[in-house]
Amino acid sequence: MPFAGGDISVDLTVKIVPLVLPFIRSFRKRFIERGLVSFDALLLLARDLLRDHPVVREAVKGMYDAILVDEFQDTDPVQCDILLALAEERGCCAKAGEDVRLAAGKLFIVADAKQSIYGFRKADIEAFERVRDAILRQGGCEEHLETSFRSNAAIVDAINGMFGRIIVKNGRLQPSYAPIAALASRPRELPSQGVEFLLFDDAEEKLSAEDAREREAAHIGWWIRENVDRLAIKDEKSGDRSLRYRDVAILFHALTQVQPYVEVLKTLNIPFLIEGEKFFYNTPEIVAFINLLSVIENPRDAVAFCAVLRSPTFAFPDDVLYRLQRAGRLGLPEAVPDEGAYRFLGEEFGDRMERAVRLLTDLHGRSRSCAVDELLREVMGRCHLLEIAATTFHGEQAMANLLKVGDLVVRMAVAPEATLKSVVRFLRKAAEEEREESESLLSDETLNAVRIFSMHRSKGLEFPVVILPNLHGKRERREEDAVRCEWKEGLVGLGLPGGGDLVHAWLGARVRVKRLEEEKRLLYVAMTRARERLILCGGDVGRESGSFMGLLQKGLEIDGFDCVKSQAGSVKVKSGEVRCRRVSEKRAVLPDREATESHEFHPVVGDRLVDAWKERERALRKIEETAAFVSPSTLSGEKPPMGAVKGGDRDEALMLGSLCHEFFRQWDFREKTLTDCWKKILERESGDDPRKAERIGEEIRAMAETFCRSAIGEEICGSRILGKEVPFLFAKGGQIVQGVIDLIYECGGRTIVADYKTDRVGKDELKERGERYRIQREIYVEAVRRAIGGDPVFKLIFLRLGEAMTV
Numbered sequence: 001m002p003f004a005g006g007d008i009s010v011d012l013t014v015k016i017v018p019l020v021l022p023f024i025r026s027f028r029k030r031f032i033e034r035g036l037v038s039f040d041a042l043l044l045l046a047r048d049l050l051r052d053h054p055v056v057r058e059a060v061k062g063m064y065d066a067i068l069v070d071e072f073q074d075t076d077p078v079q080c081d082i083l084l085a086l087a088e089e090r091g092c093c094a095k096a097g098e099d100v101r102l103a104a105g106k107l108f109i110v111a112d113a114k115q116s117i118y119g120f121r122k123a124d125i126e127a128f129e130r131v132r133d134a135i136l137r138q139g140g141c142e143e144h145l146e147t148s149f150r151s152n153a154a155i156v157d158a159i160n161g162m163f164g165r166i167i168v169k170n171g172r173l174q175p176s177y178a179p180i181a182a183l184a185s186r187p188r189e190l191p192s193q194g195v196e197f198l199l200f201d202d203a204e205e206k207l208s209a210e211d212a213r214e215r216e217a218a219h220i221g222w223w224i225r226e227n228v229d230r231l232a233i234k235d236e237k238s239g240d241r242s243l244r245y246r247d248v249a250i251l252f253h254a255l256t257q258v259q260p261y262v263e264v265l266k267t268l269n270i271p272f273l274i275e276g277e278k279f280f281y282n283t284p285e286i287v288a289f290i291n292l293l294s295v296i297e298n299p300r301d302a303v304a305f306c307a308v309l310r311s312p313t314f315a316f317p318d319d320v321l322y323r324l325q326r327a328g329r330l331g332l333p334e335a336v337p338d339e340g341a342y343r344f345l346g347e348e349f350g351d352r353m354e355r356a357v358r359l360l361t362d363l364h365g366r367s368r369s370c371a372v373d374e375l376l377r378e379v380m381g382r383c384h385l386l387e388i389a390a391t392t393f394h395g396e397q398a399m400a401n402l403l404k405v406g407d408l409v410v411r412m413a414v415a416p417e418a419t420l421k422s423v424v425r426f427l428r429k430a431a432e433e434e435r436e437e438s439e440s441l442l443s444d445e446t447l448n449a450v451r452i453f454s455m456h457r458s459k460g461l462e463f464p465v466v467i468l469p470n471l472h473g474k475r476e477r478r479e480e481d482a483v484r485c486e487w488k489e490g491l492v493g494l495g496l497p498g499g500g501d502l503v504h505a506w507l508g509a510r511v512r513v514k515r516l517e518e519e520k521r522l523l524y525v526a527m528t529r530a531r532e533r534l535i536l537c538g539g540d541v542g543r544e545s546g547s548f549m550g551l552l553q554k555g556l557e558i559d560g561f562d563c564v565k566s567q568a569g570s571v572k573v574k575s576g577e578v579r580c581r582r583v584s585e586k587r588a589v590l591p592d593r594e595a596t597e598s599h600e601f602h603p604v605v606g607d608r609l610v611d612a613w614k615e616r617e618r619a620l621r622k623i624e625e626t627a628a629f630v631s632p633s634t635l636s637g638e639k640p641p642m643g644a645v646k647g648g649d650r651d652e653a654l655m656l657g658s659l660c661h662e663f664f665r666q667w668d669f670r671e672k673t674l675t676d677c678w679k680k681i682l683e684r685e686s687g688d689d690p691r692k693a694e695r696i697g698e699e700i701r702a703m704a705e706t707f708c709r710s711a712i713g714e715e716i717c718g719s720r721i722l723g724k725e726v727p728f729l730f731a732k733g734g735q736i737v738q739g740v741i742d743l744i745y746e747c748g749g750r751t752i753v754a755d756y757k758t759d760r761v762g763k764d765e766l767k768e769r770g771e772r773y774r775i776q777r778e779i780y781v782e783a784v785r786r787a788i789g790g791d792p793v794f795k796l797i798f799l800r801l802g803e804a805m806t807v
Helices: 010-033 039-052 054-061 077-086 125-137 153-166 209-227 259-267 284-297 302-310 318-326 347-367 372-382 385-390 395-413 420-432 502-527 548-556 593-597 603-625 632-636 650-666 677-685 690-709 711-717 763-772 774-788
Strands: 067-069 107-109 194-200 232-235 239-242 248-252 272-274 450-454 463-468 483-486 491-496 530-539 569-573 576-583 720-732 735-747 750-757 793-798 803-806
Touching (some): 039 054, 153 502, 194 209, 259 272, 372 385, 530 548, 632 735, 632 774, 650 720, 720 774
Parallel strands (some): 750 793
């Protein structure tokens, strides 16, 4: 073992590394060849390409006369290296970023170091500082933009006073605080404007953090309820007006803290929306949906089968799954189970399991004969996914997410090569890679509802009233990285269970300092979202260290919170002030009878509502019947050629068409001889069925050989290729037409648009078959004409015959 007793053996590590390096290099090479490249890897590959290949670097530099980067404080070191390489003087090729000689006047960056808050995405304020210093060192100039167009003077003055003490220079980890200034037209004019700090406690005993949250949540709920439609605020468009629900935003350090606050809002009938983070594919309802589709596509997927049975759709306990496993019954059977097949699970679960398996088996059978979008509707309906989602916590959001993923699947199904397998593969990959995608928005900003955000998510937004609750809560710790890097010095530290090396420990201490400095900036970002009023809330729980309360103590320049009396008072912070108040009252939160009674169903109102709802349903049906996105195949009624592969398997026919197109995309026509690229494509796509791969491989090889000997093959090999697998998208007749053109080439001064066909047809059938594709011809020609002009010619290439015909 390379470590023992908490220590890593350097000598043993040095011996092990050369042994595993060949495997790592081979694995990485295969990983990249299969297109399995992460976003970070894409950046590294781009950086290495520019660094190690001067010809490429010089060519790319020449493509840009000027480069402007906004929000530059959110960049990471690799992105900075790429940017410096592109902004370098022509004729230079420095290996290291600090040695780059910048072209005069080419690089322009906009940044606010105080808003660098995305360290968890590898944004690095040190990298930003190095680029800034490089620009200034080489004669660049720096302009400070100090004016805040958002907050009034009362908020700006208080923030400047506090953060002048909170944000202080700490090497490259934290620049000195740069004060902001309010617009002259934004003085404090109303009592509602300014900053208020509410400290929650108990007159008799010390509050726990949980009790403080409950009291805080009740106070916030009642404050919103009592001030909406009563509190006067400034509005740039309409002047003074009353506060609305949508004017209020509640910002949390993390959305895991929202539950007690949401319960109060629900009880008091206060409308609210939770604006989720960008982890759509990993929400519980989407993970359950992906597992359900996985089982329907592959009945032998035991892991997905277990996940589906444990999900709210079927809700089987773990001991039932254990008994299934002991009986060797994990997974769907090849045929519909006989009655009583699961009787061994007992009276309570036997019949339920039989019904569940019958449903999944039937859906699997349907997946072999119906289109993906049609199958999706069946799955949603027969498994009652939307109804189940509606019963969960934040059920409206869960339903919206399922509808969003449904729309996504329907759009994917438009592609002629789309199969259930390709849809499942995309969704699983998105979930495994934690691909960023926002949850479905429940409304637009005109809806009159309180907004709930995480502090990170609120960046770039603004609201008349901002409330920051739970400031006494411990800041959530992030997972420790097993490998830590320091980009500037090229240091790498390794941490393993039970210990780590000295570099890892040193970098860990540095990371903790870095995160603390970033937390200060995060609090600044959250507080500067307020236009008219900022309310800070926290409990006097006696543990300010490690929380935002500790930062507030420093900002208010106090040793404790004893100075905050029960009566309203204020703390001066330079030219600003913060109104402070200690809240000991415990407010009860009971269902709002008045609001409940006002929502009783009245016949007259009900009739109008029913009529309006029916009209809305009719409009919705009309919209649903008109697909937003269509393909040429959809418009022409084209179906996959069932005879494309011997045996007539639809999935196999689709796979043949897809792989054949991929082969012709990768093949260099100028070689006129077959290459082995088709074998690599088959290895990647054929899965665990070698006989299917062999059949498809023989089909592709035969079609390619026929193509090489044909007149159309000779024509294409001698022509100028303009593009292969060219995607297009344009609006036509109230719909969006999208597709992919197989080949565009130039021959004899004419632009030729070609489409490959793998149909099994005779020469005497070509004319009739060509008529089927007349709509496809019109769309492809229109797409090319819109892009490059001219009068393109459309040809169908029947690969099995080696024949082409002009349509």
